[in-house]
Amino acid sequence: MKNLISGKKIAIIGGGPGGLTLARLLQMRGADVKVYERDASSASRVQGAIVDLHFESGLKVIEQADLMDAFKANYIVGADRYRVFEKDGTIRLDEHNKAATGTFGDVYFRPEIDRGALRNILLDALKPDTIVWDSQFVSMSREGEGWLLNFKNGSSARADLVIGADGARSKIRPYVTDITTIYSGVTIIQGEIDHPATACPEMHTLMANGNLAVLGEEKSISAQPRGDGGLTFYASAKYPENWGEDFTANEEIYDFLLEFYKGWHPTFLTLFKATDKLIIRPLNYFPLDQSWEAQANITLIGDAAHLMPPSGEGVNTAMLDALDLSHYLCNGEYPDLQSAIAAFEKHMRARGRLLAQEALDGNEIMYGPHALEALLELLSGERAKK
Numbered sequence: 001m002k003n004l005i006s007g008k009k010i011a012i013i014g015g016g017p018g019g020l021t022l023a024r025l026l027q028m029r030g031a032d033v034k035v036y037e038r039d040a041s042s043a044s045r046v047q048g049a050i051v052d053l054h055f056e057s058g059l060k061v062i063e064q065a066d067l068m069d070a071f072k073a074n075y076i077v078g079a080d081r082y083r084v085f086e087k088d089g090t091i092r093l094d095e096h097n098k099a100a101t102g103t104f105g106d107v108y109f110r111p112e113i114d115r116g117a118l119r120n121i122l123l124d125a126l127k128p129d130t131i132v133w134d135s136q137f138v139s140m141s142r143e144g145e146g147w148l149l150n151f152k153n154g155s156s157a158r159a160d161l162v163i164g165a166d167g168a169r170s171k172i173r174p175y176v177t178d179i180t181t182i183y184s185g186v187t188i189i190q191g192e193i194d195h196p197a198t199a200c201p202e203m204h205t206l207m208a209n210g211n212l213a214v215l216g217e218e219k220s221i222s223a224q225p226r227g228d229g230g231l232t233f234y235a236s237a238k239y240p241e242n243w244g245e246d247f248t249a250n251e252e253i254y255d256f257l258l259e260f261y262k263g264w265h266p267t268f269l270t271l272f273k274a275t276d277k278l279i280i281r282p283l284n285y286f287p288l289d290q291s292w293e294a295q296a297n298i299t300l301i302g303d304a305a306h307l308m309p310p311s312g313e314g315v316n317t318a319m320l321d322a323l324d325l326s327h328y329l330c331n332g333e334y335p336d337l338q339s340a341i342a343a344f345e346k347h348m349r350a351r352g353r354l355l356a357q358e359a360l361d362g363n364e365i366m367y368g369p370h371a372l373e374a375l376l377e378l379l380s381g382e383r384a385k386k
Contacts, residue, residue, distance in 0.1 A: 004329050004337050005031045011149060011159035013137050013172050015039065017051075017115075018302035018318030019165030020122035023130055024065050025326035034159075035126075036151065038136035042123055049224035049232035050079055051118065052110040057316035059104075059111075061323045070121045071113065072104065079112035079210055079225060082379055086372065087216035089265035093376055096208050110312075114227020118315075132157075137171045146297060161337065162298045163325070165318070168284070170304035177292040181284035184309045186363050187243060188236040188283065189253060191275035196231045199274035202267045207231065214268050215372040221261070221268050233271045235261070238367050244280040253278040283309045285360070288353045294342035301325060305345075306352030311359035321348055 010026060012019045015037030023033045053059045053071075062071050081095035102109035123131065136152040146160040164172025168181075196204040206212060207223055214221045219237035226232060235257055247253050257272045272278070285308045299305075302318030325344050334340035365374045 003030075003332070004334065004340055005029070005161070008032065008160040009146070009158060010034070010161045010163065011036060011147070011157060012163045012165055013149075014164065014166035014170075014302075014304070015119075015131055016165060016167060016302070016318070017118060017122065017315045018322050019163075020119065020126070021061060021065060021319045022163065022165065022301065022322035022325060024067075024122055024125050025061075025322055026329070027127055027130070028065070029326065029330045033130060034157065035131050036135040036137060036149070036157070037131055037133055038152075040134045042120065042131075042133075049226055050076060050112040050114055051315045052080060052112045052312060053319075054110055054312075054316045055107045057313070057320040061319040064323055065122075065125065067121055067125055068104075070124070071111075071118075074117045074121060075111040075113040076209070076225070076227065080110055081208075081210040083206060083208070083210065083212050084372070084375060084379070085212070085214045085265075085268075087214060087261075087264040087268075089267065092372065093379060095379075096210060115315075117227050137166065140175065160297060164298070164300040164304045165302055165322075166304055168303045168307050170300065172298070173300055173304050175298055176295065176300055177290070179286060179290045179292070181286055181307060183241040184283045184285055184360065184363055185238050185241075186236060186283045186309060186367055187239040188234045188281050189244075189257065190279045190281055191233050191271060191277070192226075192230060193233070193271070193274045194228075194230045196274065197229075200270040203270055203274075204231070206267070213375060214264070215366075215375060216264070218367050218369060218371065219260070220366070220371065221264070221271065223271065233275075235272070236367070239282075241282070243282075247280065250276070250278055253280065283363075285309055285356055286352075288356050290349065292345075294338055294345050296336065296338035296341070299325065299341045299345060301348070305348060306356060308352070308356035309359040309363055311355070311362055313355050313359070317352070317355060320351075324348065 010031055010033045012023055012035045015035050019035055023035050026033050062068050084093040085091050134153055138150045138152050140147045140149045147162050149157045164170050166172055193199050209225050212223045221235050223231050223233040254272050301321035328340045328344040
């Protein structure tokens with residue numbers, strides 16, 4: 001069996017779930033791997049809200065990486081429960097009043113974990129000095145059959161194989177393809193609240209450490225807990241492309257939101273004032289029919305490869321990409337790296353195309369006139385299968 005990564009220096013750009021998972025899986029197969037991450041340390045910034053892992057993807061990968069015990073010790077029990085409201089505060093679904101259903105091994109069980117906790121599980125599983133912190137990628141150039149990588153801090157490194165796991169704004173992707181993103185039609189305004197118990201106590205109580213969603217008038221407000229006690233919220237709707245570029249201050253966005261959600265229950269609107277910074281995030285995606293010629297020493301995983309609107313699949317798919325790539329590189333079925341990478345990319349793009357189409361179709365429903373009923377039907381269907 002030919003080991004395609006034997007003696008190769010592998011550089012993974014990006015220390016998110018996909019990149020760290022790949023590093024873990026490749027190290028289990030004896031690879032020489034470094035992960036170059038722009039953050040100064042693992043504690044330099046909040047990692048965001050909770051994420052749910054799925055039986056057929058994220059949880060499958062956790063099992064393959066021999067990290068299930070660590071995951072079970074860190075996931076947030078009950079955080080997969082929902083409360084769903086109409087805009088006037090009428091509650092339409094309250095899973096907190098029901099006994100917990102589903103457990104590990106059930107196909108429809110989707111346990112939630114704080115992104116920071118997931119990252120720490122993966123970091124702890126890597127060999128010492130695998131992560132090279134404070135390494136913001138700037139550029140790279142070919143050096144013999146490999147690459148010379150340059151970082152903002154002035155350092156450089158050589159690699160035989162480079163894998164871009166650096167997300168939606170990937171700096172590695174242009175070395176693979178010039179295909180750029182398309183606007184999905186939906187924009188979210190995101191906020192982080194570090195101390196919701198005091199900053200917006202009524203919302204903190206309503207969430208009860210679970211998911212909360214309010215839908216109406218073809219727009220929504222949703223919120224998720226963070227593992228550190230904070231919360232992340234999203235105010236989402238369809239907007240024209242490049243909408244929001246004229247806002248220059250947080251107060252302007254806040255004033256817009258108060259007017260945009262006028263008539264909604266005031267408790268939901270307390271989220272907007274409880275944060276110091278509101279971030280406008282247009283939701284983009286890569287074309288569903290994207291394709292490129294495989295190279296022998298560079299590839300992409302996760303959002304860097306197949307960005308799509310949020311649908312609950314992003315982290316799960318990035319982790320599954322990592323599992324698949326490790327398999328293609330190490331299963332001995334291919335004569336060289338380029339053949340293995342070509343087979344992986346074909347498989348990855350096909351899966352990404354299906355998931356992206358589902359996400360786009362979901363956008364049309366969730367920002368349409370019957371969004372509330374669609375969400376209730378979706379959640380009741382998932383719970384019935386547990």
